[in-house]
Amino acid sequence: MSNQKASLGHVFKTIVLPRKNLLLLGLVLIIISRVAGLVLPGASQYLIDNVISNKDYDMLKTLLVIVVGAIVVQSATSFALTRLLSVEAQHLIAQLRVKVQKQIVQLPINFFDENKSGALVSRIMSDVEGVRNLVGTGLVQLFGGSLAAILSLILLIRISPMMTVYVLVPVVIFGVISLKAFSYIRPIFRNRGKINAEVTGRLTETLNGIRVIKGFNAEEQEIKTFETGALRLYENVKKSLTSTALVTSSATFLLGLATAGIMGIGGYMIINDDLTYGEFISFTLYLGFMIAPIVQMSNIGSQITEAFAGLDRTEEIMSMATEDENPARTVDLGRVNGEVRFEDVSFAYEEEKHVINKVSFCAKPGSVTALVGTSGSGKSTIAGLVASFISPQEGQIFLDGTDLSTVTLNSYRKQLGVVLQDDFLFEGTIRENILFPRPDATEEQLLEAVKAAHVQEFTDRFEDGLDTVIGERGVKLSGGQRQRIAIARAVLADPRILILDEATSNLDTESESFIQESLKTLMQGRTTFVIAHRLSTIKQADQILVIEQGKVAESGTHDELIAKEGRYYDLYTYQARI
Known part of the structure; x- marks a missing residue:
């Protein structure tokens, strides 16, 4: 629990607080939107109890202008909210991906020996996506929904305290069920990220080693391995869907009971002249405005739970010590x-x-x-x-x-210049691979390296010469050709x-x-x-x-x-x- 609190505090400190002005603007927009949304139920009561009964055409026109104005305000604020926060959320996701990739490439070699490249790709690309539910509209909607529910509750009490109390009982029960469900779901989401990374990692290996697989007629074996991983992922998703379905069905059942009760109590009160038709319609609409955010909050809560699970895994990576984070390494070398x-x-x-x-x-x-x-x-x-x-x-x-x-x-x-057993080449041209250690090298320096490693002995036979595209890991070249490119790359680096x-x-x-x-x-x-x-x-x-x-x-x-x-x-x- 203390770790979760620390994680929550860290997320708010590093992600939410730096964007507090944007989130406050979003909160203002959603308050305006929610308040504008409450105009319709109030206008409905006034329409039935005052305008229609008095046949007041002038007031009808005024009422319609007010309702249309509220709808315009609601639509405009909704657009501005999505435009501001959703775009910022995607910007943050891009920044976090860059930050995590930067952290990972600076980790020690033994980290890469122990982790699959495909799994690391998943951690860079997928784990940070959940922040869109924190910085995007999710968190603001959570606050906005809470506000709308509170305002609606106040208006419901004003119309009929008895009916409001009846409604609150199933709502409270629903809230307890939701909290229990989300505490159960978070570890499931966290484990899903791990399983997804493992499955992605194995799939990446399979695609990279397709020649070996086909060479040993091992396609069936790899298909079964992937199927096992995909089924593990399915079982995890099934658990979370079961919990989410419990929350949703609880909402449907409990709130359905509340609605049925309101019909009975409201009908009884109207018959006894304790409630007007307008008040009953208004109460029903306000009830929808209170319940809808609560149901929406359950979905947003699930998304935010998933976001925290992904950010927990991201934080694990970010807290690892990089190669340079060694207080003993203080000496900057000149030319040796x-x-x-x-x-x-x-x-x-x-x-x-x-x-x-x-x-x-x-x-x-x-x-x-x-x-x-x-x-x-x-x-x-x-x-x-x-x-x-x-x-x-x-x-x-x-x-x-x-x-x-x-x-x-x-x-x-x-x-330092290194030519390893695994003569790794990047997808692109021969020129780009040789220039890798010194992208700013002159054409003359490049050609000197090409000559030193006798690369021109085979590039002269290619139609595009040094601009020949070599495919992933240089798959279109022979082993000897790849090795000579790797050596030319080391020559160009001019190492001591x-x-x-x-x-x-x-x-x-x-x-x-x-x-x-x-x-x-x-x-x-x-x-x-x-x-x-x-x-x-x-x-x-x-x-x-x-x-x-x-x-x-x-x-x-x-x-x-x-x-x-x-x-x-x-x-x-x-x-x-x-």
């Missing part, structure tokens, strides 16, 4: 020389299960350090530590003598520190020869870390670190390690025989 030194560095993804353990080495500025070893030995983890995607749990990493854990990530990553994680793994013999030819130029003056299964690609490295079970088993140049006839020698000669 590029000396990287590991001192007794250890890291574990799971507690007590070290992926690397007490690793120490030094990479001199402008040198090439190759990391070799079997799969799972810790090579990519070392590369991730150099890139600061993860931080050591023990030991220190120094960059030009400065502890990397004290450096602001923005100032460091400006000088370069990480090539299996950068030549997807290249055919011809492509690899092109890349090997340009690697010497690419690595000149840059501290480079190379991970390669094909040991023939790293013969020229300044130092080779053989990683085994998270430790440096051997280090040295290619010739030195071959002469030792140790682990590197075994790996190299084994590959040479294949």
Whole structure:
């Protein structure tokens, strides 16, 4: 309960209060609208009891002008209300989506390892939509409806206190049922957002991996998986609909009883001349004006409950610490020389299960350090530590003598270039993908990067050249072509520190020869870390670190390690025989 109160307070502080002037204007408009709406019941009583009975044609004209004027005012205020608040609500939704996306992309890498991309898309796009019921017409209508109900209640009491008391009993019972229902519904809405994110996440994975699915004839399997998720979502919706239906049917039953009672009591009082026909018609109309907002409030209450559930989930994301929210990271780097030194560095993804353990080495500025070893030995983890995607749990990493854990990530990553195993390309043209790290690069700089990675060897064969659209994740290109674009992108970034994680793994013999030819130029003056299964690609490295079970088993140049006839020698000669 205390968490809900805190959440409610936070929502009002961050969303409602900054827009208090707009909401107050909306409240004024809805008060005018509701008061104008009350003119009709009063005019009906006057029409029956005074105008018709006295055959007063002049008063009839005046009454019609007043009623039409009230209708015009009601319509105008309703339009202004929707125009002001609904538009602002959509503006706020757009702002919140941008804010949540900004927060998410600044979270640590391990957050993305633990959450599906599709689920995160759902949290960015769907969870914030509920604010339209807070800043839009929903919240104002809630207050306006309450006001209309109170005013109608006062007028009902003036006409007939006895009939009003009879009406209030079922209304109070309805209010209690509604409050109980909404407290039950909120966790359901909250869980719906979670289920929806999971289903969306799996669906996104399915569509991205459609070639694998078809390749293994696994369509039926994926259809069943999605069906299971869709049914879970259905069960959740069914629960909330059941609760909402209970509220609606309660309103219909209880208010129907009230109406039947009014007919009986009103008829009795008219027969006994205790109530005029006009008063009875007026009472009935005012009763509608009191009941309609209460029923409407039950629907708005459901919407606001859903809004809070979505905003609860949004707040979870916004309260997470981003990569830069580390008080220890205060050092802004200038241009670095590029000396990287590991001192007794250890890291574990799971507690007590070290992926690397007490690793120490030094990479001199402008040198090439190759990391070799079997799969799972810790090579990519070392590369991730150099890139600061993860931080050591023990030991220190120094960059030009400065502890990397004290450096602001923005100032460091400006000088970092990365080509990963997953050569991720964005949908668009080849040109846009190469320009990704430096959108303001000149045409000359772009062409230099293209030449360095031998991209022109295949773009020259395309009708649109560098402006060829490559499809989602570069699906229209071969693995070697995608890899060369990724390398050209790293070249254009002009980093001081370069990480090539299996950068030549997807290249055919011809492509690899092109890349090997340009690697010497690419690595000149840059501290480079190379991970390669094909040991023939790293013969020229300044130092080779053989990683085994998270430790440096051997280090040295290619010739030195071959002469030792140790682990590197075994790996190299084994590959040479294949």
